[in-house]
Amino acid sequence: MTPLKKITVLLAEDHAVVRQGLRTLLETESHCEVVGQAQTGREAVDMAAALRPDVILMDIAMPELNGLAATRQILAHNPRARVLILSAYSDDEYVERTTAVGAVGFLEKQTSAEILIEAIREVAKGKIFYSPAIAKRLADGKKRSRNRDGLPTQNAARLTLRETEVLQLVAEGLGNKQVAALLGISIKTVEKHRQHLMDKLNIHETAGLTRYAMTHGIIESGVQVTLI
Numbered sequence: 001m002t003p004l005k006k007i008t009v010l011l012a013e014d015h016a017v018v019r020q021g022l023r024t025l026l027e028t029e030s031h032c033e034v035v036g037q038a039q040t041g042r043e044a045v046d047m048a049a050a051l052r053p054d055v056i057l058m059d060i061a062m063p064e065l066n067g068l069a070a071t072r073q074i075l076a077h078n079p080r081a082r083v084l085i086l087s088a089y090s091d092d093e094y095v096e097r098t099t100a101v102g103a104v105g106f107l108e109k110q111t112s113a114e115i116l117i118e119a120i121r122e123v124a125k126g127k128i129f130y131s132p133a134i135a136k137r138l139a140d141g142k143k144r145s146r147n148r149d150g151l152p153t154q155n156a157a158r159l160t161l162r163e164t165e166v167l168q169l170v171a172e173g174l175g176n177k178q179v180a181a182l183l184g185i186s187i188k189t190v191e192k193h194r195q196h197l198m199d200k201l202n203i204h205e206t207a208g209l210t211r212y213a214m215t216h217g218i219i220e221s222g223v224q225v226t227l228i
Contacts, residue, residue, distance in 0.1 A: 006033040007124045010053040012044035014062050025113055032120065041065025048074045048081060054124045060087040060094060061217055068101050069165050075102040082123045089217040095134055105129035164218060166193040170206060171213035
């Protein structure tokens, strides 16, 4: 009998304890193989391209590049990639945005091990999977129109994914020159995005942008930032 092919999994999670726990859990499953572990969104993009895993288990609040932007970049390089979101943030806006950028499922971090394993199996087969609580919300909720960046149209602050990337790096304490180098854009372009952010959010200082990023889960409250 030919042995079943293992499902290869890339873990993208910045917390070492969570990442190690997920690896230990998945290694107990004979049909799963963890082929890589990324600590930042940028690492996830690079490792997804190099390893071509069957499933990428992605957190949203990742340093350097959040899970939404990382998912978008992964799928730009490999449209067949299967990204499954595992996040502590699970409100409707997050679920809608992850779906809009191409993720094929969304699990809350309090999800049981059994559901996590089931989700990995299902998305590896080409299906979509949401944790039960999210699936119920989606079934019960009314459909809302979204703009091309995945935000509900009723949301007053419609940030593009590039603006979200800039916001995250600014909130993490990086200067315009560092942001430009990381994103591969000019300093003037960073300044323009930064001004657009302040105009859209009606925020006029870096500390305010940082507070906004923390409140909306773009960065985690425990991240080390420099307020300037």
